[in-house]
Amino acid sequence: MLTATIRRTPILGKMFDVDESTGLSDINTWPAMMIMTSFVWLIVAILLGALMPVIQMAELDANLFYSAITLHGAALAFPFLFQFMMGISLHRSGGCMGKSASGKLTTLIYLCMNGGAVLLTLAVLGGLKITYTVMYPLPLVGAQMGAWSMNMVVLGFTGIALVLTSIIFLYPLQIIRMSFFGKQREELLLSARTLKDPGMLGMVMSVMILLVTGTPLMIVAGALLLALYGIVPLEAIAWASEPVVFQYVFYIFAHNLMEAMAIMVISAVYATLPLYLADGTRKLYSDKLANLALWILLVTSVTSFFHHFYTTNPGLPSALAYHGNFMSWATGVGAALSTFTILATIWKHGIKPEPGLMAILAGFVVYILDGVNAMVAGNIAVSYQVHGTLWVGGHAMSVLIAMCLMWMGVLYHHYPVITGKKLDKKLGSRFVTLYFIGAVGLLYSFAAGGAMGMPRRFADWDAGPDGWMMVGIAILIFGLFLIAGFVTYMQNFMRSRSIS
Amino acid sequence: MLDFLYQTGWGAFTLMLLFQIPFLLVFPYIVYRKCFVNPKPGNTNPRKMTRLETVWIVSAIALFVIVNLYSISYMPMSRTAATEKTAAVIQDVDVTARSWSYEISNRQFEVGKPVRFSVKSVDTMHGFTVYHPNGKILFNMMLIPGLEKPSSLVYTFTEPGKYKVRCLEYCGIAHHGMQDELTVVKSDG
Ligand code: HEM
Ligand SMILES: [Cu+2]
Numbered sequence: 001m002l003t004a005t006i007r008r009t010p011i012l013g014k015m016f017d018v019d020e021s022t023g024l025s026d027i028n029t030w031p032a033m034m035i036m037t038s039f040v041w042l043i044v045a046i047l048l049g050a051l052m053p054v055i056q057m058a059e060l061d062a063n064l065f066y067s068a069i070t071l072h073g074a075a076l077a078f079p080f081l082f083q084f085m086m087g088i089s090l091h092r093s094g095g096c097m098g099k100s101a102s103g104k105l106t107t108l109i110y111l112c113m114n115g116g117a118v119l120l121t122l123a124v125l126g127g128l129k130i131t132y133t134v135m136y137p138l139p140l141v142g143a144q145m146g147a148w149s150m151n152m153v154v155l156g157f158t159g160i161a162l163v164l165t166s167i168i169f170l171y172p173l174q175i176i177r178m179s180f181f182g183k184q185r186e187e188l189l190l191s192a193r194t195l196k197d198p199g200m201l202g203m204v205m206s207v208m209i210l211l212v213t214g215t216p217l218m219i220v221a222g223a224l225l226l227a228l229y230g231i232v233p234l235e236a237i238a239w240a241s242e243p244v245v246f247q248y249v250f251y252i253f254a255h256n257l258m259e260a261m262a263i264m265v266i267s268a269v270y271a272t273l274p275l276y277l278a279d280g281t282r283k284l285y286s287d288k289l290a291n292l293a294l295w296i297l298l299v300t301s302v303t304s305f306f307h308h309f310y311t312t313n314p315g316l317p318s319a320l321a322y323h324g325n326f327m328s329w330a331t332g333v334g335a336a337l338s339t340f341t342i343l344a345t346i347w348k349h350g351i352k353p354e355p356g357l358m359a360i361l362a363g364f365v366v367y368i369l370d371g372v373n374a375m376v377a378g379n380i381a382v383s384y385q386v387h388g389t390l391w392v393g394g395h396a397m398s399v400l401i402a403m404c405l406m407w408m409g410v411l412y413h414h415y416p417v418i419t420g421k422k423l424d425k426k427l428g429s430r431f432v433t434l435y436f437i438g439a440v441g442l443l444y445s446f447a448a449g450g451a452m453g454m455p456r457r458f459a460d461w462d463a464g465p466d467g468w469m470m471v472g473i474a475i476l477i478f479g480l481f482l483i484a485g486f487v488t489y490m491q492n493f494m495r496s497r498s499i500s
Numbered sequence: 501m502l503d504f505l506y507q508t509g510w511g512a513f514t515l516m517l518l519f520q521i522p523f524l525l526v527f528p529y530i531v532y533r534k535c536f537v538n539p540k541p542g543n544t545n546p547r548k549m550t551r552l553e554t555v556w557i558v559s560a561i562a563l564f565v566i567v568n569l570y571s572i573s574y575m576p577m578s579r580t581a582a583t584e585k586t587a588a589v590i591q592d593v594d595v596t597a598r599s600w601s602y603e604i605s606n607r608q609f610e611v612g613k614p615v616r617f618s619v620k621s622v623d624t625m626h627g628f629t630v631y632h633p634n635g636k637i638l639f640n641m642m643l644i645p646g647l648e649k650p651s652s653l654v655y656t657f658t659e660p661g662k663y664k665v666r667c668l669e670y671c672g673i674a675h676h677g678m679q680d681e682l683t684v685v686k687s688d689g
Contacts, residue, residue: 063673131670137645141624142672145599243625243646278539285544289553311640315647318577329564336560339523340553343530350539351531361531368527372519379567381506381574382515387640388627388668391512447516451509453637455629457670460677465635 002029012036015493019420027094027101027188028418030110034087035411037114038080039490045075046483053476055459056469062459066129069457071121073132073396078163079117081400081407082261086113086171088411089203089264090178091418092271096200098189099178109170116162123156130156131457133254136246154228161225167257168214172207179204190417193271198290202267205298206260213256213302216249244315251308258399259301259331262367263294265406266338269360272410273342276357278350285344289337296334304328310383321380328378335371355428359409362436366402366443370395373447386450390471393456394446401439401482408435408489421496427488435485441478445471506574508636515567576639580616580654587614590654595619597626597643599671600678607680609657610687618650619643627668630682633661642669657684 003020006029007013016036018028048068055065086109094101127148130139139157143150179195193200223240226232234241270290274282284290306324309316342364351357374395377386386392408431416422449471450456454464461468505511534542572578584590593615596603609615619628621643628641628651641651657663667678 062676066670066673066675129673135625135670138624138670138672141599145672147673244644247625247644278534279541285549309642311642312644312647312651313577313653314649315644315651321575321577325568329568332564333557333561336557339527340556343527344544344549344553346530346534347542348544349541350534352539353535365524365527368523369520372516372523375519375564376512376516379506379515379571381571381576382512384576384639385507385509385637386512387642388629389509389637391509447513451513453509453629453631453635455666455668455676458668458676463676 002033006033006036009036011494012039015039015419015490015496017419019418022417022420023187024095024190024417025102026185027091027190030102030106031087031091031094032418034083034090034110037110038084038087041075041079041083041117042486045072045080046479046486048072049076050476050479050483053472053479056461056472057476059462063129065459066131066457067124070124070129070131074120074124075117077132077400078167079113081404082167083113084404084411085261085264085407088407088414089268090174091414092268092410093175093178093203094188095190095417096193096271097178098184098186098192099182100185100188101174101178105170105174105177109166109174112162112166112170116159116164116166119159119162120156121159123152123159126152126155128152128156134160134250136250137241137243150228157221157225157228161221164214164218164221168210168218168253172211175203175207196287196291197271198284198287198294199267199271201291202263202270202294205294206264206267209256209260209263209298209302213260214253217253220246220249247309251305255305255308256301258396259297261403262399263297263301265363265367265403265410266297267294268410269342269364269406272360272413273345273351273357275413276352276354277345278352281349283345283349285341285348289341293334293337293341296337297331300327300330300334302327304331304378307378307383310380311387325378325380329375332371332375335368339368355423355425355432356409356412358429358432359412359435360406361409362432362439363402363405363407363409366398366405366436366439369440369443370398370402373398373443388455389450390446390454390456391450394443394450397446398439398443401442405432405435405439415493415496416499419496420499422499423492423496427492427495431485431488431492433485434481434488438478438480438482438485441481442475445474445478448474502570502574506571519563576653576655580652583614583654583656587654590614590616592616592618594650595628597621597628597667597678598623599626600667600674602628602665602678602680604680604682608683608685610685611657611660612687614654614656616652616654617641618652620647620650621645624671625669626671626678627666629666629668630655631664631666633659633663638663640668660684660686 003018007017016032018032049072051068090101139153142148143153220240223237227234227237304327306320307328310321376382452467454468461472594605619641626643630638632638643651663682665680
């Protein structure tokens with residue numbers, strides 16, 4: 001039935017028509033459905049991204065800008081990228097563990113993610129403009145000031161809670177279930193992996209991070225939601241409605257969400273790179289070093305979130321600020337190790353110039369460039385210069401764009417197994433080139449804006465020196481490159497031909 | 501030089517390039533070599549590789565440590581502490597932020613006289629960012645409502661002029677209009 005739904009979907013259905021002849025439906029159909037749905041969000045949200053600079057140049061309404069940024073950020077981070085990642089990694093887990101990736105839990109993951117995102121979208125269209133970081137207590141203050149209605153706050157929070165349930169509880173539970181429980185089904189096992197394998201270790205690590213760092217946020221958000229519904233009085237949850245409490249549990253989660261997604265994709269890179277080695281050895285330079293890099297990323301990421309609060313000093317005690325500074329840079333040691341492992345692997349075995357692998361490596365380059373951008377901002381002295389500017393907005397966006405490119409490369413690799421169709425090399429290379437130019441251009445444009453003191457989430461680029469609008473123009477141009485990259489990627493799926 | 505690196509946005513940009521450029525030289529080069537020029541297995545004498553690995557990691561760590569150690573004296577908390585120790589008087593300024601304006605106890609300052617800004621928000625998250633007349637950010641504060649201690653630091657203006665204040669934490673539909681101005685005059689003493 002699901003396969004039929006996919007097939008009937010206009011345009012996108014053709015790209016993700018699952019090959020049922022292989023008997024792999026249990027690890028293919030739901031992932032295909034998720035990936036396809038994530039593309040719907042992508043198409044809408046990326047156009048909103050291009051709309052933002054246009055709004056500024058044409059001096060359109062500020063309200064439109066704030067609605068666009070809220071939807072653009074929220075849709076691209078969650079129902080697009082996170083869902084895209086879930087689709088691919090459920091397929092990967094299924095194929096590596098020989099377990100079904102379907103079932104009630106997967107259905108629920110899908111419904112919560114997309115249902116929640118739809119509710120949030122409706123709330124934004126209804127006036128709620130809170131950006132994807134919520135900026136609590138802004139939703140309540142804005143309602144008091146009459147900027148939007150309390151109903152929209154309730155609707156939006158319900159949506160966010162559903163999305164978070166999907167990310168923090170349901171998806172991790174599914175991955176844990178597949179990794180540790182249930183019987184292996186031989187026929188689903190495509191390439192067996194154990195948890196010692198860096199390609200699998202990262203997956204399990206990252207869902208643990210989501211579960212552990214997300215639960216406090218779920219508790220606070222859940223309490224707020226109960227109060228919003230009128231089930232408990234607001235006074236009864238005063239401990240949760242405190243802005244400081246919300247901000248801390250929020251960033252403990254939000255920062256680690258990004259790290260978890262990064263660990264997950266780096267581990268997917270570790271799994272995919274060996275498949276493209278020129279000498280066919282299918283081995284990383286060193287599994288141990290790869291695993292060590294993942295462990296360092298895991299340990300250092302957890303408490304580096306303090307960097308979000310440097311500029312509240314002395315609200316954030318200096319000691320914790322120093323700690324955050326140290327941990328933020330220590331993540332860089334993990335990245336340096338990953339870089340070494342990848343380069344040594346390539347050096348030792350050589351690689352084949354396949355578009356999928358090129359996408360992964362180009363994505364890794366953007367990821368490292370962005371990591372440096374983030375580390376620099378993670379220095380306390382620098383943070384007092386760039387916090388709240390486009391620099392950090394650009395970092396948030398670039399890390400997502402980088403991970404997206406790596407996942408697109410990984411999907412490129414899995415696509416023939418899922419659909420039974422093969423992709424065109426030329427289109428593949430064109431996609432990588434366009435996307436890479438767009439991604440790197442956006443990264444430096446945003447950083448330059450930050451260097452000029454251009455605020456993020458700021459609907460008046462005209463208010464500053466001329467340089468601000470020039471940055472806006474650069475964002476539009478490189479954004480169009482990125483969009484052209486996505487279009488080429490999809491075009492390749494549209495034109496893919498049956499392998500047989 | 502260090503002033504530039506740690507106290508300006510373009511300095512941050514330069515720091516970023518400092519780390520990115522070596523990476524950009526090494527990574528694409530090796531990929532290009534082993535992908536298009538000669539994909540034959542490279543020489544990986546285990547001894548040599550271990551040495552290379554050590555050099556790579558140690559130099560990364562050393563650079564990380566140096567960049568951060570040098571930054572310590574530029575961190576506003578250490579600057580504030582240093583000024584508090586040496587300055588005879590520090591002028592206190594209280595700022596209250598609310599959507600979408602600031603209440604500032606004093607908007608005029610003298611060159612060379614340290615000022616302690618203590619900034620609070622009374623409704624939602626706001627920012628308090630002071631811009632030099634030339635457009636560069638001098639410092640940045642984030643204000644979480646309900647925090648017992650106001651965000652605070654000591655700053656000494658060095659040039660007369662009109663200094664723009666902007667809110668850099670998104671605070672709703674008129675966020676971009678949330679601004680103010682400080683005036684710095686030549687000291688008369
Ligand atoms: C995979 C693609 C993309 C992802 C994942 C992504 C993600 C994001 C995120 C998370 C934000 C932060 C939103 C916020 O601060 O509330 C953002 C902001 C923004 N994005 Fe994108 N984005 C993508 C593509 C694009 C493209 C193609 C453009 C332009 C043509 C664009 C333009 C912008 C602009 C102008 C901002 C607002 C900056 C600001 O004022 O803070 N984005 N993006
Ligand atoms: Cu404000």
